Amino acid sequence: MxxxxxxxxxxxxxxxxxxxxxxxxxxxxxxxxxxxxxxxxxxxxxxxxxxxxxxxxxxxxxxxxxxxxxxRLGYQEKRSRSAEAKMKIARRASDLVLDGATIFLDSGTTVEALARQLRGRKTGLRVFTTCLATAMVLAGEQDVELHVIGGTSRGADGSLAGAATVASISTIRFDFAFIGYSGFDDDGTVMDYDLEKIAVKQAAIRRADAPILVGDQSKFERHAIAQIAAPRSFAKLVTDAAPPDRLSEVFLSSGLEVLIA
Incomplete structure (x- = not known):
């Protein structure tokens, strides 16, 4: 048995x-x-x-x-799940990044896919991340100035979080912050599970000129444990399919632009 x-x-x-x-x-x-x-x-x-x-x-x-x-045990499975959709989302999101930009890369498999798309495609990037898996993707890239923001490891991907992490992020200004998430509340508010990771996401959102959500269509009908921020806090959502009507209406009224890869 x-x-x-x-x-x-x-x-x-x-x-x-x-x-x-x-x-x-x-x-x-x-x-x-x-x-x-x-x-x-x-x-x-x-x-x-x-x-x-x-x-x-x-x-x-x-x-x-x-x-x-x-x-934790399922991180490799999460990485492979919807791999094609994540690649399309990552490619579309990478098109938003300008040469010489300063960007924040959150934790998560879709953001990790974005990091792969940035390799060799952009020049003069300054990349800040709180995810060791994402940092390893970009380590050694000649045209990337890579900064790993320290903290306490919170997941199988080496996500870093804590008060020191939030404090460090709060001193930096980003052109773009690419944020992963787990679902949406009934009113369209973006949600995730880990409260310490949420604090990191919120700090990056506050310090970015253009906070951008990245996630596939499976997140549209999911809830999570706590709210990250309202849709109006983000400039764009990059995904692989049109949101359901209830979310589309909220996004439209909030000024959140949806880009479908």
Whole structure:
């Protein structure tokens, strides 16, 4: 019997469906789960506590999201998932970067793909990043002045965060900041999971002339644990498909330009 078989023997059908929903949607609330299964919130809370103890999901206040261990173990999978879409997004986003620009590159596999697109295509770039994986992509590039902003490692990709990271970013001015994210709130606010990484993203957004979101269409219907910033805080969203109508209306009214790769 495999490990997965052993795990499946220990959970109920409802719990298995909760795990699947969290994997598909990201953050899920207690209320939505209770409504979906027509049970009390207390029953769902017990399910989430048990699944959290088994490290199948992570319990948050008012709901659940992907477990940190799952995210760490799945980084290579995340890198390969929607690889073609990420390449198209990265190529379109790289077209926005001017020679000699000062840019911030956030953590995440789509931003890492952008770093690959910048190699050999632009000259005189000053690149600041808080992601060791992204830094390795650009290390040694002759036309790139690479700066790695220090901090505490927060993920399998070597994402760096913390008070010192935020303080360092706050002293720099960027022409562009390319920001990764995990989903959108009901009102269109951009969301992510890790609060310390969110603080880094927010600092970079504040210091950029043009903050730019990069993410594929799978993020449109996902929620996460906490808000990064409202759509009006960004100049552009580079993605691979048109957003659903509800988000398109919010983006339009907020002045957020959507570029489809």
């Amino acid at each position: 495999t490990f997965d078989d052993q795990q499946s023997d220990k959970i109920t059908a409802r719990q298995a469906e909760i795990v699947a929903l969290v994997a598909e949607q990201g953050y899920t609330t207690l209320e939505s789960l209770a409504n979906r299964f027509s049970v009390s919130m207390q029953s769902v809370r017990r399910d989430i506590i048990q699944l959290d103890q088994m490290r199948l999901i992570q319990r948050f206040h008012g709901g659940a999201g992907p477990s940190d261990s799952t995210v």
